[in-house]
Structure formats: C-alpha cells, structure tokens
Amino acid sequence: MTITRKSPLTGITRTKEIDVTIEQILAWEMGELIQNAMPHLSADDREFVKTGITGEEWDQLFGGSENEQEEELV
Numbered sequence: 001m002t003i004t005r006k007s008p009l010t011g012i013t014r015t016k017e018i019d020v021t022i023e024q025i026l027a028w029e030m031g032e033l034i035q036n037a038m039p040h041l042s043a044d045d046r047e048f049v050k051t052g053i054t055g056e057e058w059d060q061l062f063g064g065s066e067n068e069q070e071e072e073l074v
Contacts, residue, residue: 001025005052009061014054018045025049 001022004015020038028037034046044055 003049005048007052007054007057009053009057014048014052016045016048018049020049 001018001020002015003018003020004013006013019040024037028034028049034041034050038046038049041049044058047053047055047058
C-alpha cells in the first residue's frame with residue numbers, strides 16, 4: 001500500500017510503499033497497537049506510518065535508528 005506522510009521534523013512530505021493492508025491500517029486507527037496490527041513491519045516502517053519520520057531523520061535526531069535502539073533493549 002502506498003503511504004504518504006509529512007514529517008513533523010522536516011516538513012517534507014514523502015510517499016513510501018509499505019507492505020500493509022487497509023484492514024491493518026484500520027485496526028491501528030481503531031486503537032490496536034501498531035506493533036500488533038502490523039507485526040511484520042520494521043520499527044522504521046512503523047514510525048513512518050505513525051508519524052512520517054524516516055529512519056534517516058530518526059538517526060539524525062537521536063543518533064541511531066529505532067531498530068538499533070530496540071536491539072540494545074533486548
């Protein structure tokens with residue numbers, strides 16, 4: 001599915017092809033946790049769906065990708 005989001009960090013609007021269904025998007029929009037509604041997505045793709053922030057922007061702001069930070073917590 002094609003997802004378009006505007007990053008609140010840069011104001012840039014980007015479009016990405018994300019492997020999700022409309023049913024998964026609707027489940028998330030109805031309150032399902034995104035990691036439960038779309039468990040197959042990477043943390044970077046989930047963040048893009050939620051906020052429009054890309055992995056690169058996350059790295060610039062926080063000094064490492066969400067995936068790296070998740071791995072450190074495990």
